[in-house]
């Protein structure tokens with residue numbers, strides 16, 4: 001059962017429907033049923049049933065889960081709903097998967113503590129929760145696990161590099177849910193070094209990094225949630241950072257949005273109506289799901305790693321490039337939704353085929369990366385690796 005019929009939900013619907021050997025019956029449920037119906041019609045073949053559900057409401061979720069009886073709930077609505085959906089899974093004994101950590105509505109946190117606190121309850125119930133199974137978090141964490149398993153005795157320096165060199169033709173639009181995206185990008189920067197978290201001003205640290213098939217792009221250190229679990233699960237890491245590219249035009253829009261108060265998540269009273277400025281902004285920005293048709297260019301996301309193998313220092317770069325147009329031709333969605341929806345589908349496959357199955361709450365890097373990495377290559381996100389390069393990230 002898929003919850004959420006946005007850009008990512010559309011990709012997951014297409015991809016799960018294409019694999020009946022694993023996903024025998026599929027339900028797509030979301031707040032606006034008509035969006036589910038549109039996607040179901042687009043996929044065709046009567047593969048997808050649809051329903052309306054408010055995922056903030058546990059009893060509603062429980063009722064729908066009890067009537068459809070899924071083996072797994074694949075949550076690609078918003079991070080605000082992680083805990084209500086986990087509660088409903090606990091009540092009904094159904095496995096859970098998501099692509100983003102729980103976020104309280106009133107405070108941007110980007111941390112796993114709330115979801116990790118479900119560990120004992122999931123274990124006792126004999127069900128599994130797989131957290132953060134998109135691209136980043138998700139594939140970047142699995143790339144790191146692959147590097148640790150096959151190429152390093154100790155990982156010392158990890159730089160996750162995320163470039164979107166796409167052009168959607170709009171002066172300003174976000175590639176996934178604007179509320180979550182703007183909250184993530186406008187927060188202070190943070191990276192991990194020698195056992196401590198170092199905080200920076202937003203976009204304070206930058207470098208022009210070279211991306212394969214793209215060239216140099218200005219890249220900024222921002223905080224990203226997978227850093228928290230990666231430094232815990234790979235304790236040899238001395239420094240871990242996350243870099244994301246932003247164009248000048250994008251950052252200028254963002255600065256203005258912030259300066260005039262439109263990025264605020266504090267409700268204001270407008271003529272007797274409570275309005276959250278960021279939610280209002282979301283309503284006037286282009287729907288990320290609609291960007292695909294005219295989106296050109298590609299994304300390039302990967303991990304640049306320095307560490308030790310057989311007593312010698314080694315550098316390693318593993319990445320995937322994804323073309324927006326190719327993603328659109330296959331799933332009617334742009335590359336950012338595609339690079340999230342494909343790994344979510346593979347994660348669900350790993351669980352439903354018992355290759356990744358253990359009661360409790362887990363981040364993706366805690367499992368054997370090999371079967372997941374093999375699926376990436378055949379399900380639309382092939383990866384490439386390079387050894388002993390000058391990694392440029394200093």
Ligand code: NDP
Pocket residue numbers: 003004005006007008009029030031032035053054055056076077078079081099100132133134135136137138175176177178180288289336337339340
């Ligand atoms: P969208 O905003 O396009 O879609 C969100 C969907 O969730 C919409 O269909 C929306 O319904 C639905 N929804 C929202 N609230 C509720 C609710 N209370 N009950 C039921 N349905 C609800 O987002 P995206 O598809 O771009 O992103 C989906 C998720 O993927 C997000 O959590 C995002 O953070 C995550 N993500 C993860 C990435 C990764 O690499 N790990 C990268 C990109 C995104 P409605 O249409 O009615 O508003």
